[in-house]
Amino acid sequence: MTLLDIIVLAVAGFAAGTINAIAGGGTxxxxxxxxxxxxxxxxxNATSAVALTPANLASVAAYRSEVRTHFREMIPFMVIGLFGGGIGALLLIWLGDGGFRPLVPWLLLVATLLFAFSTNIRRFTEPWSKGDRPGxxxxAYVxxxxxxxxxxxxGAGIGIMMLAALSIIEGGDYHKANSVKILVAFLIQVVSAALLIAGGLVHWPHAVITxxxxAAGGYLGVGVARRVPEKAIRxxxxxxxxxxxxIFFLK
Incomplete structure (x- = not known):
């Protein structure tokens, strides 16, 4: 790696950790x-998944009060995160770069649209949280x-979709929902990272710097999340x- 590569990865890693702690999208x-x-x-993609895992752990630590308070309610989502993350990682390994590369611009497009229309998505799901609806x-689990x-x-865009799922049952408690989102995202990345490492897809020098x-951005980002308007980050x-x-459509 060149000095420029190291600087780019350090800046991008800090920004990604901070953004993931606030609204997701650091990927x-x-x-x-x-x-x-x-x-x-x-x-x-594999190196990014591994590199951002400690950042989510740092954010979980920063949200430790909410996690302790609502831990039992989080267990079903934690189980879903572990199994879902494993399935997604295995699918990625199975496709290989030849199968994954053509999907990249479409995945980026979907993730961008999720963020762009996040307010509408949340508004659509919020009525479900009013009253005791059996379904x-x-x-939310589905x-x-x-x-x-x-x-x-x-991984890009999962934060807003998690918040949409959680808004179905959590209503307007943003920091409770955000703590669940960060914990589940961490578990998804843990199991995904383990499988991607086993598959030999991770470049460690790049991963360590990022x-x-x-991790620094992920911890500090929770403090930012409590002060900076979510709209600005989104x-x-x-x-x-x-x-x-x-760029990826044109390449």
Whole structure:
């Protein structure tokens, strides 16, 4: 790696960890930086997944009060995250770079649209949280299962879809829902990372630099999440996602 590569990965890792702690979408940044440093799309995706795992753990630590308070309620989502993340990672390994590369611009497009219309998505799911609807929890579990598999496969955009799933049963408690999102995302990445490492897809020099920077960003990002308007962060993520989508469609 060149000095420029190291600087790019450090800055991207810190930004990705911070953004993931606030609204999700940090994968956009880390994935693009890893491709910039010369990794193919499959290796960049796998290395990004491994590198961002400690950042999510740091964010879980920062949300430890909410996690302790609501831990029992989180258990079903934790189980879904573990199984879904494993399925998604195995699917990624099975496809290989030849199968994954053509999907990248479409995955980026879907993730960008999720962020762009996140307010509408949340508004659509919020009515489910009003009253005691028997199907609400089942719907949340089904949506979370789909998101977990997608998260093990790619990861960009899972934060907003998790929050949408959680809004079905949690109503307006943002920090409770965000703590569940961060914990489940961490578990998805743990099992996904283990499988991707076993598959030999991770480039460790790139991963370590991104990992250290993203862990710092992940911990500090929770403090930012309590002060910075979520709309500002989401607008940034949408802009980055749109640019990357165009670039990968043209490449």
């Amino acid at each position: 956009f940044i880390s994935f693009a930086a890893l491709v910039f440093t010369g990794l193919n799309t499959l290796e960049a 609400a929890r089942i719907a 949506l979370m299962s789909v998101v977990a598999i997608y998260g093990g496969f790619f 990992m250290l920077a993203s 607008a940034t993520v949408v802009t980055v996602g749109a640019v990357l989508t165009v």
